[in-house]
Amino acid sequence: MKMISIVPKLTFLIAVLLVVQACKQEKQDEITEEEPLVQYDEPASALPIDRLKLPKGFSIEVYADSIDGARSMAMGDDGTLFVGTRNENKVYAIQDRDKDFRADKVMVLDTTLEVPNGIAFKDGSLYVAEVGRLVRYDSIETRLENPPKPKVVYDDYPTEFHHGWKYIAFGPDDKLYVPVGAPCNICDSTVSDKRFATITRMDADGGNREIYAHGVRNSVGFTWHPETKEMYFTDNGRDMLGDDIPPCELNRVTEAGQHFGYPFCHGGTVKDPEFGDQRPCSDFVPPVQALGAHVAPLGVKFYTGDMFPEKYRQYAFIAEHGSWNRSKKVGYKITLVQLADNKAVGYETFLEGWLDEAEQERFGRPVDLLFLDDGSMLISDDFGDAIYRVTYTAENS
Numbered sequence: 001m002k003m004i005s006i007v008p009k010l011t012f013l014i015a016v017l018l019v020v021q022a023c024k025q026e027k028q029d030e031i032t033e034e035e036p037l038v039q040y041d042e043p044a045s046a047l048p049i050d051r052l053k054l055p056k057g058f059s060i061e062v063y064a065d066s067i068d069g070a071r072s073m074a075m076g077d078d079g080t081l082f083v084g085t086r087n088e089n090k091v092y093a094i095q096d097r098d099k100d101f102r103a104d105k106v107m108v109l110d111t112t113l114e115v116p117n118g119i120a121f122k123d124g125s126l127y128v129a130e131v132g133r134l135v136r137y138d139s140i141e142t143r144l145e146n147p148p149k150p151k152v153v154y155d156d157y158p159t160e161f162h163h164g165w166k167y168i169a170f171g172p173d174d175k176l177y178v179p180v181g182a183p184c185n186i187c188d189s190t191v192s193d194k195r196f197a198t199i200t201r202m203d204a205d206g207g208n209r210e211i212y213a214h215g216v217r218n219s220v221g222f223t224w225h226p227e228t229k230e231m232y233f234t235d236n237g238r239d240m241l242g243d244d245i246p247p248c249e250l251n252r253v254t255e256a257g258q259h260f261g262y263p264f265c266h267g268g269t270v271k272d273p274e275f276g277d278q279r280p281c282s283d284f285v286p287p288v289q290a291l292g293a294h295v296a297p298l299g300v301k302f303y304t305g306d307m308f309p310e311k312y313r314q315y316a317f318i319a320e321h322g323s324w325n326r327s328k329k330v331g332y333k334i335t336l337v338q339l340a341d342n343k344a345v346g347y348e349t350f351l352e353g354w355l356d357e358a359e360q361e362r363f364g365r366p367v368d369l370l371f372l373d374d375g376s377m378l379i380s381d382d383f384g385d386a387i388y389r390v391t392y393t394a395e396n397s
Helices: 002-032 310-314
Strands: 058-065 073-075 081-083 091-095 105-110 118-122 125-129 134-137 151-154 176-180 198-202 210-214 222-224 231-235 249-253 297-302 315-320 333-340 343-351 366-371 377-381 386-392
Touching (some): 222 297, 231 297, 249 297, 310 315, 310 333
Antiparallel strands (some): 058 386, 125 134, 176 198, 222 231, 231 249, 297 315
């Protein structure tokens, strides 16, 4: 009788042990199983990138599509690509989680900011520049799904919208550089606020703010030479002087406090019809390279990678956003300025085709440039709402 009564108990214990073991295995499977990628709803790109023309050996593909108004870019320490916008008021976080050089996860971090064009990344924090203030998202890459409330770094810069959108970046001195565009097409705005038409710089916490460069109408892109550590910045020339003047500019800063001409002189040689009599062009630092009139140069970067041929280390790549007030459109391309002994010795087209010159129709406007660790180049496009990746293969050259 005792043996018979033990059987149900043994059966019950065996069943419990089997359930426990199954639960342990299921839990172990959950731990060891790779987390699935979170895809964003992205159809095959409809952008006609076959129209884009590059030098032999180079190729271009879409890295991310449907990124409304994609403008300034910054890369996080863990490989998250952050993208700012202008009119869309969005800040994006984009990931390539399977490392196939195409975005597979896109998150919108914030939609409440005013013109969050400028972004920079440092020490785990994302800095975003609005028109009149700068905010910071700390430890952002660990909180992408639930972004922290941003901390205000400053909120006392001019609030004028005209040329108020900003490009920001940390320099080799660990200072944060922030431009303040002129609030007009042409005016001497420094009489109301000396910060207008300048590039300012500050500590990462917003302290020790100062004016670094004067006479800068509207810079929406700057970088530092990889060897000399000197700042190079693009500047958009004034409007309403006709199709062909004044030129836009690529400038070089050799010391703090230099003046680059606006509003008195443009491109180093063009006397302004309204303000030119007040000061001669000889008073100012001329551009390293006079660019095309109305091409609207924005992002600029020097090549430091290993993918492109060695000669490209001598070039500054410039994203020419393209004209809006010219009888025949110009720009809409990536150009190169070749430098030798800190002087420009060449200015040429590297990538074109966003503009159909015959039809005067466009499908894209390049904004910013960023180089990945493998040496390839990303290009943002706020008209085509995309980010492209440019690669080079010697076998195809």
